[in-house]
Amino acid sequence: MTKGSRLQDKVALITGAAKGMGAMHVRIFASEGAKVVATDYNYEGVQQVVDEVNKEFPGSAVAYKLNVADENDWIEVTKKAYEKFGRLNVLINNAGILESATFDKLTHEQWNRVMDVDTWGVFIGMRNVLPYMKEEGVGSIINLSSIAAINASGGLSTYTAAKGAVTALTRAAAIEFAPFNVRVNAVHPGTIDTDMFREGFPTDELRHAAMQGQPLKRVGKTEEVSYLMVYLASDESGFTTGTSQVIDGGYTVQAGDIAAVPSEE
Numbered sequence: 001m002t003k004g005s006r007l008q009d010k011v012a013l014i015t016g017a018a019k020g021m022g023a024m025h026v027r028i029f030a031s032e033g034a035k036v037v038a039t040d041y042n043y044e045g046v047q048q049v050v051d052e053v054n055k056e057f058p059g060s061a062v063a064y065k066l067n068v069a070d071e072n073d074w075i076e077v078t079k080k081a082y083e084k085f086g087r088l089n090v091l092i093n094n095a096g097i098l099e100s101a102t103f104d105k106l107t108h109e110q111w112n113r114v115m116d117v118d119t120w121g122v123f124i125g126m127r128n129v130l131p132y133m134k135e136e137g138v139g140s141i142i143n144l145s146s147i148a149a150i151n152a153s154g155g156l157s158t159y160t161a162a163k164g165a166v167t168a169l170t171r172a173a174a175i176e177f178a179p180f181n182v183r184v185n186a187v188h189p190g191t192i193d194t195d196m197f198r199e200g201f202p203t204d205e206l207r208h209a210a211m212q213g214q215p216l217k218r219v220g221k222t223e224e225v226s227y228l229m230v231y232l233a234s235d236e237s238g239f240t241t242g243t244s245q246v247i248d249g250g251y252t253v254q255a256g257d258i259a260a261v262p263s264e265e
């Protein structure tokens, strides 16, 4: 991985970093000069990611166990991160889960599980990093929403509601945090090649079908999301706050296969 400096002087806490997009963000942030506090409730998994990253970029990352739904974990981990690196100026609220069930089958327990991780976890994450960012006088928070907050699909009501709340919370926080020069933005990925996507579309046939409603007919790469994160975390995006950044191969702008001008045969 080539070394850049777009994130020099940034200390980024990333949740859900044991695999998928979060793990790629750790690698790419380290390659751009950031110090990374990589966290997950799967401690062994995130420690492995950090060990690999530190081989290439020595001393750039540290692993801590953090269940995003537990505020005591946030209090402890943000304190340790600050003691380790002396500042905390970027947060990626990346951890997320989903439960698939139709309206008639969804249990209150499933509803609460998703809301606790995807929405409450984002809220308490923002609340607990704010004092450190205020002290620093600058900060960037990036919350993982989804195209599910824009285009609904069947069987994902709780995930759709949770991600819709993340987008709305992002706007609310952008207003409250602006006086402290802390920016807050939401990212809405489409189909990105991780376990979450592969479990949602378990066969090649289903994955292929999912691509058909999408102008760029391929699955997104995790690093394509990481570079949007680099932009939002860096001072390059200093005037960007409260936004929803869609990264979905055109999925949400395609209104079916109808063309006003027929294509030439």
Ligand SMILES: NC(=O)c1ccc[n+]([C@@H]2O[C@H](COP(=O)([O-])OP(=O)(O)OC[C@H]3O[C@@H](n4cnc5c(N)ncnc54)[C@H](O)[C@@H]3O)[C@@H](O)[C@H]2O)c1
Binding pocket: 015, 016, 017, 018, 019, 020, 021, 022, 039, 040, 041, 042, 066, 067, 068, 069, 093, 094, 095, 096, 097, 117, 144, 145, 146, 147, 188, 189, 190, 191, 192, 193, 194, 195, 196, 197
């Ligand atoms: N993959 C996609 O196509 C896609 C699309 C839209 C949005 N998203 C969102 O992007 C984010 C990352 O998704 P992904 O595909 O990389 O997921 P993934 O399932 O591959 O990885 C999720 C990570 O989060 C961790 N995690 C789960 N619950 C946690 C908790 N309570 N505390 C701490 N860590 C926890 C898991 O251990 C895992 O390492 C999620 O918020 C997801 O909803 C994903």
